[in-house]
Amino acid sequence: MRIELINTGTELMLGQVLNSHQQWLCRQLADLGYTVDRQVAVPDSGPAIQQAVREALAVARLLVVTGGLGPTSDDRTRDQIAELLGRKLREDAAVLAHIVEFFRARQRPMPASTRVQALVPDGATVLMNAQGTAPGLALEVSSPHAHSGSCLLVMLPGPPRELRPMFTEQVVPMLQRRFPLETPFVCRTLKTTGLGESLVEEKIAGPLRPLTQAGLELGYCASVGQVDVRFTARGDKAPERIAQAERLARGLLGDLVFGMDAEQLEGVIVRLLTDRQQTVALAESCTGGLIANRLTNIPGASVVFLAGMVTYSNEAKLQLLGVRPETLVAHGAVSEATAREMAEGVRQRLAADYGISVTGIAGPGGGTQEKPVGTVWMAVASATTTVTERRLNLYDRETFKWVTAQQALELLRRQLTPISNPGG
Amino acid sequence: MRIELINTGTELMLGQVLNSHQQWLCRQLADLGYTVDRQVAVPDSGPAIQQAVREALAVARLLVVTGGLGPTSDDRTRDQIAELLGRKLREDAAVLAHIVEFFRARQRPMPASTRVQALVPDGATVLMNAQGTAPGLALEVSSPHAHSGSCLLVMLPGPPRELRPMFTEQVVPMLQRRFPLETPFVCRTLKTTGLGESLVEEKIAGPLRPLTQAGLELGYCASVGQVDVRFTARGDKAPERIAQAERLARGLLGDLVFGMDAEQLEGVIVRLLTDRQQTVALAESCTGGLIANRLTNIPGASVVFLAGMVTYSNEAKLQLLGVRPETLVAHGAVSEATAREMAEGVRQRLAADYGISVTGIAGPGGGTQEKPVGTVWMAVASATTTVTERRLNLYDRETFKWVTAQQALELLRRQLTPISNPGG
Numbered sequence: 045m046r047i048e049l050i051n052t053g054t055e056l057m058l059g060q061v062l063n064s065h066q067q068w069l070c071r072q073l074a075d076l077g078y079t080v081d082r083q084v085a086v087p088d089s090g091p092a093i094q095q096a097v098r099e100a101l102a103v104a105r106l107l108v109v110t111g112g113l114g115p116t117s118d119d120r121t122r123d124q125i126a127e128l129l130g131r132k133l134r135e136d137a138a139v140l141a142h143i144v145e146f147f148r149a150r151q152r153p154m155p156a157s158t159r160v161q162a163l164v165p166d167g168a169t170v171l172m173n174a175q176g177t178a179p180g181l182a183l184e185v186s187s188p189h190a191h192s193g194s195c196l197l198v199m200l201p202g203p204p205r206e207l208r209p210m211f212t213e214q215v216v217p218m219l220q221r222r223f224p225l226e227t228p229f230v231c232r233t234l235k236t237t238g239l240g241e242s243l244v245e246e247k248i249a250g251p252l253r254p255l256t257q258a259g260l261e262l263g264y265c266a267s268v269g270q271v272d273v274r275f276t277a278r279g280d281k282a283p284e285r286i287a288q289a290e291r292l293a294r295g296l297l298g299d300l301v302f303g304m305d306a307e308q309l310e311g312v313i314v315r316l317l318t319d320r321q322q323t324v325a326l327a328e329s330c331t332g333g334l335i336a337n338r339l340t341n342i343p344g345a346s347v348v349f350l351a352g353m354v355t356y357s358n359e360a361k362l363q364l365l366g367v368r369p370e371t372l373v374a375h376g377a378v379s380e381a382t383a384r385e386m387a388e389g390v391r392q393r394l395a396a397d398y399g400i401s402v403t404g405i406a407g408p409g410g411g412t413q414e415k416p417v418g419t420v421w422m423a424v425a426s427a428t429t430t431v432t433e434r435r436l437n438l439y440d441r442e443t444f445k446w447v448t449a450q451q452a453l454e455l456l457r458r459q460l461t462p463i464s465n466p467g468g
Numbered sequence: 469m470r471i472e473l474i475n476t477g478t479e480l481m482l483g484q485v486l487n488s489h490q491q492w493l494c495r496q497l498a499d500l501g502y503t504v505d506r507q508v509a510v511p512d513s514g515p516a517i518q519q520a521v522r523e524a525l526a527v528a529r530l531l532v533v534t535g536g537l538g539p540t541s542d543d544r545t546r547d548q549i550a551e552l553l554g555r556k557l558r559e560d561a562a563v564l565a566h567i568v569e570f571f572r573a574r575q576r577p578m579p580a581s582t583r584v585q586a587l588v589p590d591g592a593t594v595l596m597n598a599q600g601t602a603p604g605l606a607l608e609v610s611s612p613h614a615h616s617g618s619c620l621l622v623m624l625p626g627p628p629r630e631l632r633p634m635f636t637e638q639v640v641p642m643l644q645r646r647f648p649l650e651t652p653f654v655c656r657t658l659k660t661t662g663l664g665e666s667l668v669e670e671k672i673a674g675p676l677r678p679l680t681q682a683g684l685e686l687g688y689c690a691s692v693g694q695v696d697v698r699f700t701a702r703g704d705k706a707p708e709r710i711a712q713a714e715r716l717a718r719g720l721l722g723d724l725v726f727g728m729d730a731e732q733l734e735g736v737i738v739r740l741l742t743d744r745q746q747t748v749a750l751a752e753s754c755t756g757g758l759i760a761n762r763l764t765n766i767p768g769a770s771v772v773f774l775a776g777m778v779t780y781s782n783e784a785k786l787q788l789l790g791v792r793p794e795t796l797v798a799h800g801a802v803s804e805a806t807a808r809e810m811a812e813g814v815r816q817r818l819a820a821d822y823g824i825s826v827t828g829i830a831g832p833g834g835g836t837q838e839k840p841v842g843t844v845w846m847a848v849a850s851a852t853t854t855v856t857e858r859r860l861n862l863y864d865r866e867t868f869k870w871v872t873a874q875q876a877l878e879l880l881r882r883q884l885t886p887i888s889n890p891g892g
Contacts, residue, residue: 067485406764
């Protein structure tokens with residue numbers, strides 16, 4: 045079954061926004077067992093939209109089009125698709141009532157331009173928009189436009205907070221009714237950190253070969269500081285194959301595996317600390333608040349995260365964390381001794397179970413021959429011990445911060461989980 | 469001149485990674501006066517890559533293809549394009565020497581699979597990769613594959629830190645030689661915060677009409693907490709038109725404009741504080757370190773940013789910031805009084821010129837009837853005054869943090885810049 049995705053928006057072609065829809069929609073579909081075969085982005089121009097839709101309809105059974113359903117003159121998707129398919133647009137009373145109510149509830153005047161969003165092509169199903177005014181639209185398109193049977197064409201509004209719940213609550217059930225999977229589909233992702241992609245592959249590809257030869261699909265996705273291993277299988281034996289693969293891979297990778305599926309390292313930390321009813325406090329220098337930011341992205345973080353200190357200046361390290369002046373003089377701010385005192389200091393001052401510290405040179409400036417840009421010292425202090433680690437992270441500033449945060453979170457995770465296998 | 473972009477990668481189709489190349493490349497090209505007409509993403513499959521390249525060559529004068537140049541079995545772009553164009557692959561001695569040296573310098577063994585990256589199609593120009601092993605490749609393709617004159621086909625490696633410098637340093641000069649702009653091109657973006665897109669448009673679209681009728685292009689790009697206004701013009705009068713448009717728009721928008729072109733709000737804050745030789749300290753609760761993280765993404769932030777405290781717990785607010793217990797009891801943690809004491813406390817304790825505080829309810833839990841989820845109080849304290857602001861930010865957790873950080877940075881910006889015009 046061929047699936048195509050079209051993202052409309054001149055802002056995409058000018059590079060003014062990231063196309064987060066592509067990742068989000070592709071991910072949702074993939075995890076349900078549907079794979080997008082091709083994604084196309086075009087500007088808000090009538091001919092470009094029509095051409096892209098025409099080409100996709102010629103091959104796809106499912107076509108999702110995002111953006112261009114709003115009230116402004118750039119919003120052309122609804123009109124252009126209706127014109128291409130020869131469908132008349134009619135004002136829908138329920139949609140109009142929803143738009144009127146949307147503005148009334150917010151005590152804002154309803155701009156006249158907004159009314160155009162109540163126009164619905166003949167034969168379309170309306171997908172109500174709980175978060176905004178423009179409804180989504182779903183249409184069955186048959187030949188001559190769709191040449192391989194008919195195609196389900198779904199138009200979704202551009203704002204992510206409108207598109208996402210609409211897709212999950214309304215499009216997914218429609219899709220599963222319209223295109224039931226022929227065989228069971230199971231997907232599992234193991235998240236790892238600490239080894240590069242080729243070394244992860246080297247550990248598991250050989251031993252898993254009997255399973256991949258029997259139809260298990262194995263994929264790797266490397267980002268900085270993380271390698272995801274994704275297993276998928278179809279058919280009646282899929283759940284069993286995935287379970288076998290997971291068991292085998294976990295045995296081989298040991299505690300390199302920090303989580304599963306959509307879990308992120310910061311989410312794992314919050315979960316582990318919550319389970320253990322323990323708390324953490326942070327002393328960040330070169331990560332500049334990123335570790336705190338990542339932890340507090342997780343709902344429920346407030347139960348385990350007491351406080352973070354971003355101590356960029358030496359004075360702040362002395363005053364807020366109790367680092368000793370003689371330590372800074374003797375070893376410098378980027379040193380094992382300073383990292384240790386930062387972690388222990390923040391742990392004691394906040395009466396936390398764990399203290400994490402990082403201190404390093406993010407660059408571009410600030411490096412020396414002895415301590416080049418990229419040098420980092422980090423520490424995790426607990427009631428009984430303080431572990432430290434030195435890293436050399438040679439990346440641009442933002443990637444440096446990300447990787448360093450990942451390593452510091454991982455250093456804590458290893459204190460929180462019994463080591464099953466060294467893995468490295 | 470038609471430009472197409474193809475991003476290859478099964479991980480894109482599975483939604484495992486964000487396609488940051490699209491935004492970055494489109495933005496670089498747009499700011500040089502070249503607009504991408506169409507972007508396509510396809511999986512790492514030979515037929516899918518060949519079909520996408522064939523279709524693009526039929527219409528484009530410039531085709532950029534990203535990804536698939538590495539050493540693994542998924543990396544098919546080089547082979548598939550060489551096969552499609554009937555070009556033989558030959559091992560390039562200079563590329564091989566670069567790969568060998570790359571591993572030698574890092575004291576790592578060179579995997580045998582890496583050698584495939586030294587293969588270069590007949591007639592291709594090699595783009596050396598300073599950050600990695602896979603070189604980029606540039607080819608002139610003439611009919612029968614390219615039907616409208618010949619097409620410049622550029623293949624770039626997938627990792628952003630390899631692709632970006634290669635594009636800027638090697639592809640841009642090649643492009644500007646090969647496709648000189650017929651007329652001068654000028655582009656300018658004004659960044660605003662504080663008003664929605666339609667209200668920004670309402671303020672400037674009418675007064676700018678004479679310029680847009682004379683050929684100035686005016687575009688809006690709204691993201692949460694920010695609206696960018698982009699002017700472009702071509703021709704000999706372009707610089708003058710853009711200057712006129714900018715003057716007019718700045719007059720109408722007043723201090724809603726916080727910056728220009730690639731500037732971000734946090735960059736403006738660092739610049740303004742650096743110019744004034746002043747410092748800032750942060751007391752963040754509901755933004756959880758995001759403000760510190762944003763400021764420290766800016767090189768040079770260490771000169772003006774002393775420290776940030778992420779005081780999630782009430783105890784941390786008392787202990788680290790000196791908020792009075794009776795204030796918390798009488799008004800609660802999310803209140804004007806607490807925000808004020810947090811900002812003043814952090815300013816005094818760090819001896820900073822400015823203290824910023826935010827305290828609010830990010831959700832999903834924690835709301836009450838009186839203080840619903842989304843309620844935020846923020847404050848900026850200086851030696852002479854403390855300003856406070858209440859907001860209701862109804863977004864998901866991460867968007868909430870972003871918008872709140874934006875508003876707090878803007879509250880400081882308004883203390884740092886003389887108000888030229890109320891703008892709102």
